[in-house]
Amino acid sequence: MKDSFIKVVGTALALGLAMPASAQALFDGCPSDQILARFVEFGRTGQMPPDLGRWLSTPDAQFVEPWAPFDNVDYVGICWVSAWLVHTDDGTVLIDTLYGPFTPMLLDNIAKTGTDLADIKYVLMTHGHFDHVAGAAALKPLLPNATFVMTQGGWDEAVESSQASQAGPRAWDMIEPEMVVADGDTITLGDNVFTVVETPGHTWGTASYMYDVADGDETYRAITIGGLGLNAIEGPPQVEAFIESLDRVRALTEAQDMGIDVHLTTHGFSNGLDEDRQAMAARAAGEPNMMIDPDGLLAQIETLRTGAVERLAIENNQ
Helix, strand or coil: CHHHHHHHHHHHHHHCCCCCCCCCCCCCCCCHHHHHHHHHHHHHHCCCCHHHHHHHCCHHHHCCCCEEEECCEEECCCCCCCCEEEEEECEEEEECCCCHHHHHHHHHHHHHCCCCHHHEEEEECCCCCHHHHCCHHHHHHHCCCCEEEEEHHHHHHHHHHHHHHCCCCCCCCCCCCCEEECCCCEEEECCEEEEEEECCCCCCCCEEEEEEEEECCEEEEEEECCCCCCCCCCCHHHHHHHHHHHHHHHHHHHCCCCCCCEECCCCHHHCCHHHHHHHHHCCCCCCCCCCCCHHHHHHHHHHHHHHHHHHHHHHHCC
């Protein structure tokens, strides 16, 4: 069931294809397939459906209770966009910042995990789109010991996007660039190491981050892939970069020495995250953690790659 869902998701994200939207109501809970269908509609037409726009801006509709897929990881995001806390024995890392009306919700979710804001040492941001970085300005004065991190391309994208927003109804501010990272850089915090993998394609400045997650006595390699959609494409070279990034993540996943076992996604509807949350809540003691799924990640990558190759042909013929 999940494999077939991921296949549909990957093809739709890569090509911008229309999907059947059998359930138009917004939404009973956080159903990945229905949310994806509405986003594909948006991508296909270029026009935000009014009801989807309202849903995206409504905190009550976006609320997700914090939950812990691993012993050292908490989900503190909202329905449509993720934020992750990764705890170490010397502080915590926050991945992505949410935005706008969801900053109070993010802060409340962090508090519910028992995390002191002063213990957050790094904020790793994946790319410059508002939904991942627009919360930085509000968070900056509240995280006294945190360093905000992104690639140079990501910082540039964020600043440009923020400046462009000032003329519209939903203006947002971006902090001044702090720590700039590049491919292969590592950040060590306590007992964990966060490795930067530049994965251009979703945007030119997109980065992914690899780190360790713990489940009982076992440690697994996780990745947060910075972006999986081809919804901001400027031409064939960007699609080619996307394909190259997918190939690289596949190679990292298949590596014999510390291959990737877990994908902690930036958008839960891309791989059924809320459905995994529900399954994890029902997980009995001793049962396997279903989020340890390298084969599922490889299947997702393959489907995305197939769609991207088709998208590249479309771009080349325009």
